[in-house]
Amino acid sequence: MSVIETFVQTRRQTVSITAPLSLEDYCVQSREEVSPPKWHLGHTTWFFEQLLLSRNADYKFFSTDFHRVFNSYYKSLGQHWLQAERGQLSRPLLREVIMFRDHVDSAILKFFSRGASEEEKSILVLGCQHEQQHQELLYMDIKNILFNQYTPSAYLYPSHSGISTRVKPRFIAFAPHLVDIGHDGQGFAYDNEGPRHRFYIRPFRLRNTLVTNGEYLHFMESGGYDHSEFWFSDAWDWLRSEKISQPMYWIQRGGQWFEYDLRGLQPLDLEEPVRHVSFYEAAAFARFSGKRLPTEFEWEFADKQRHPDLKQMHYVLWQWTSSPYVAYPGHKWKSGPLGEYNSKFMVNQLVLRGSSLWTPQGHSRSTYRNFFSPDKRWAFTGIRLAEDLDEN
Amino acid sequence: MSVIETFVQTRRQTVSITAPLSLEDYCVQSREEVSPPKWHLGHTTWFFEQLLLSRNADYKFFSTDFHRVFNSYYKSLGQHWLQAERGQLSRPLLREVIMFRDHVDSAILKFFSRGASEEEKSILVLGCQHEQQHQELLYMDIKNILFNQYTPSAYLYPSHSGISTRVKPRFIAFAPHLVDIGHDGQGFAYDNEGPRHRFYIRPFRLRNTLVTNGEYLHFMESGGYDHSEFWFSDAWDWLRSEKISQPMYWIQRGGQWFEYDLRGLQPLDLEEPVRHVSFYEAAAFARFSGKRLPTEFEWEFADKQRHPDLKQMHYVLWQWTSSPYVAYPGHKWKSGPLGEYNSKFMVNQLVLRGSSLWTPQGHSRSTYRNFFSPDKRWAFTGIRLAEDLDEN
Amino acid sequence: MSVIETFVQTRRQTVSITAPLSLEDYCVQSREEVSPPKWHLGHTTWFFEQLLLSRNADYKFFSTDFHRVFNSYYKSLGQHWLQAERGQLSRPLLREVIMFRDHVDSAILKFFSRGASEEEKSILVLGCQHEQQHQELLYMDIKNILFNQYTPSAYLYPSHSGISTRVKPRFIAFAPHLVDIGHDGQGFAYDNEGPRHRFYIRPFRLRNTLVTNGEYLHFMESGGYDHSEFWFSDAWDWLRSEKISQPMYWIQRGGQWFEYDLRGLQPLDLEEPVRHVSFYEAAAFARFSGKRLPTEFEWEFADKQRHPDLKQMHYVLWQWTSSPYVAYPGHKWKSGPLGEYNSKFMVNQLVLRGSSLWTPQGHSRSTYRNFFSPDKRWAFTGIRLAEDLDEN
């Protein structure tokens, strides 16, 4: 598929994700970290306008007022609207945002019809990748918005795809290796996936499958949320102040557990992988189980091995690792907006690996580094366990 | 007009206020004290359902889920959705709320077509009065919502009605009087307007007109917001923490002052009465001017005199008084939801008298007691000055 | 007693109140509204220095650094240290504060030995009255500090003086009267006790005694803190956010109720008047009892009647009234620091009348207006009930 074909398809796909929503759903913000769907439609468009079209002196901006409202946090691109206050924006109206999208789409097609430099093409690719990230964010945010109504509401979602495996859990051993970590330069990758560098992996074992709802329920029923010894100090404070005692979308009604997914409330399926847990919860569960979370390097190494018994690595749930999100050795912090894409977040966050059922096809790879604060759990997160093996 | 005719007309009027809005505007909440217009449409409907229709065992509720979502704060009527989180409610959709309104309107008409008791009629009247209050709240909230967009937006508002008077400001003297304060029982009044009771009014003088933008600008330019001696202690703290230095909808651009009204940004008209000031600002302005605010009793007494030179008492702006909002002597706090209408707010608020350009016709009278916290200023508030006269 | 004798005695009395404390107790701050005892010693001294000694060009300040640290909130007297951060001041040391007191005492004696104007004498009187207010504040703050230790600690307090009356509770009727409210100018009074003005008192009945611990316990055991219908809206929010379910110094141990007083924990005496309740609690108790709180005018009128059956009006507990703290008609807000003494607090507070066991002798009178925010309860507060009588 050509770059432009990818562009056209990506832009269409974003709109189609929001299509099942009612107009009201486009405007609201259910938590500080959630953005209204309308805002995502505008922001992904703004990205192309700012990074690509603005290079052309002839380009006519759809509206200079949009520069501020659809800038997420790029200080190098001027002021931006406060994230926590996106939910008060009834304006621009949805139809204006759609017109904005059309305006930019046409301009991009015209821009590239005249031929484009390699750098311009690479920015177009980045814009598409950026928009794909927002496609998953849209699912995350829509889920949170529809759940936080007076009654959890359904999104028109195709019938359930079944991500549980009936495979018996076991740990797969990996021998020590000196491996190359990071992207090899073939195809698109974000700058945080490199530089590729050598890393020594100690012997370890990795669970073939993700932790299930049934296993997690056992942790809960064993008092997991009441015993401080399983929790980091910050995690325990978070638990108490936020009054957390279960994964994000679990609800107990009449003694029975239900889980909200985009189809609505469902009886909890004990075989499905547990999801919407924070790093704090994942780490506590691991400690309760006498195991640990894998490092991001172990995960990447194991994934590249393509061990046939290793299940649910991609397109099921993002998997918390024990690795803080920091730069790889030799990482250069780019100047300008591209430096604000990944580098400025390299503190206070943890790496997740893999991808989720809601990740766009083609957006998952062994080297991909997703990241969130340790208390966040509205992403499609899950738990995979690891443990040490003796080195000899 | 019969009670039922009033009902029908009131219900239509509410919808017509929201008609110029785009669907997006119905859903958002720009400040904690502002409610989304959609919520007002539902809440005023819920009021009739709860206080009137629910008395009929045969009545079929439109949706029991709505009980919680459209209850504002009536603890005696079950749980209620948190006020600060009304802006996250994309559901119920506007069309569902409209259906809810139709459902309740039909039920009310049917209910009263069979004849109704005096008590039921009086509750219907209360419901209409309640909805009229929300009509003004709708204007207040719409103004705040449309202002707090990425750019202040216009509401389709009829051409300006001109509330400035070109009358020269002067103070009108009132001799001492032993007067009856409170409502005389003719026609509708809220329970907080009684019991009627005798009160001794000392001699005083009252300004014929409201304070103008020009006068207020002079206060600002004289350093009014920088000198603590004009301000109550709590007011000064509020000023500093909220970074307040001008009325709510004033904006300075290129050295010129503009004021947002529902038509959009307008050059500041120095002859118009200043509006959207808090009690704290009104009191500071009065002290700066060497005057004071009137008591609510002085205001009521003066209004009942119908002095021909006394201008702008009704249907211009609500006027802050120096009177804390407390019960009149002999006031009975009703039990149940009616007791929650006014009585439970009788602490920490100040009384405003008069009415505003946005107050529904027929909803203004000499004895009407509006009330807000001293820091609130999204209501249509203004300033009228008073001063003491020697008693002899 | 001459003014100077009063001065000397007042200054000694303040130090003697703090004498039983350990040096550590002088420095800590247990709540934002509580000040370290050391700070009171300095602040009352600063008051004389600023308002009196600084008029003398020859006066040598003990330390200009103290101007900021011992200014409470007088904006007209320069910057002041943040109230919430008084507890971090280990410096000046206690011995330096004592030296500061000695320095100022000597200077005052010298100042007045040369003869003084009437105005200077009246400021000296005000300074003494001010210091007497801080004597009671010292008891309030010491009580709060010693209670909020790892275990409630005792202050060396003389044997209990017995403020319970064994008198049977009853309501005393008062006929309607047109009365003069406010101070008559004989002897010292604060500016908020005037101007004296005529006020019409409707017929009412007033309880002869204060509400007892036993009565209040009955309110608690009847679910008083669990039923919103007794509470103002703001009160209910306060209750829930602060998790309040009993008076301030009550503790339940092993099913038994104890009350902390300055002697330490004591078994709750059901005959004693309930104390350390907020206005919110007093008003809720009154509503639960089918009564109301008196207005400050009713209280003053009844007190001036000197009805022999009316008990516990003075030197027992401050009594919450239903009257918001506002200026009397004709009140002039003084400019400079004297205007900051009382006037700038005339919003958001309620009036208490009477005095407490910890009020200095001579500091109680019928017209005295104490005031606190409706949620405060570390003062020595109590409840007296009233009710309406038919006017005929």
Added chain:
Amino acid sequence: MSVIETFVQTRRQTVSITAPLSLEDYCVQSREEVSPPKWHLGHTTWFFEQLLLSRNADYKFFSTDFHRVFNSYYKSLGQHWLQAERGQLSRPLLREVIMFRDHVDSAILKFFSRGASEEEKSILVLGCQHEQQHQELLYMDIKNILFNQYTPSAYLYPSHSGISTRVKPRFIAFAPHLVDIGHDGQGFAYDNEGPRHRFYIRPFRLRNTLVTNGEYLHFMESGGYDHSEFWFSDAWDWLRSEKISQPMYWIQRGGQWFEYDLRGLQPLDLEEPVRHVSFYEAAAFARFSGKRLPTEFEWEFADKQRHPDLKQMHYVLWQWTSSPYVAYPGHKWKSGPLGEYNSKFMVNQLVLRGSSLWTPQGHSRSTYRNFFSPDKRWAFTGIRLAEDLDEN
């Protein structure tokens, strides 16, 4: 020195650090993360009582009330007093804490005079190491307390020891190495210094000296605090909300810069290493300089090389590294209080290496891992720069 001699000397040293303080200084808390010196005296004593003496059934606790008040955060050892409220504890009095210290010291000597197991000896060593950590915390906290007075106050500190070097700054190259990271088991080490493990170090260069005040001032004067491009996203938010624009103890007076140290305010010495900067500031300075911070592994490797030109590695200032504080591979999280010593903090913090002028002798080693949140700067922190070298 025998274990017991170390114990006796450590206990004496702690008291001698606090000796220059006035009694008032022992009780106050200037920030949430600062503890009153009195509390440190009690807490370090409690540690020996809980972890050692309580094993002996015959031991008589000095006061069971102290268990709660001197527990810092050990959930496995019962309840603990809230850290933010340590400053309200006037009780226990200092003399009671000293008696507590004497009581425990005697009991320990008696305990060990009878002979002790290896495990008991190792806990005694841990207790001494723990107390040495609190000796440095005492300096940190005393500095913060004395600075945050109405005027920065002096602590009786010996004449300045001169930590500036007049060495010209340069970068020292280190070739790539596969090295062993972590403690080798000879002598005392904390559990977070192991397990020792192999790590590949890429070629890099490390600055011979710490960044100076002069260099940091240049960063400030070049607008370092005003340009977002040097800062992590979280750092920028911190900067703005805390209004940070200089290192913690810098003050500008009359156009001149001063720095508070324990002797009082000093003119800023441009040759001295900059101190009391947060990780956020250290990282921003590094990015401004076109360099980076070293990893903790680079630092440890370089330190073990004992390169003669490498200055100021120990006993000058703790040096921020770019390494998040996480467990080394194979780390076992101990159960009980020992697991709460280090392991439960292994998230959201950054590693510092080296030691400071205020670190007790013998408490510095190549493998020592200190850690703080990225916004903290009341520790004796400094900046050492690093940069990449090409791998070939």
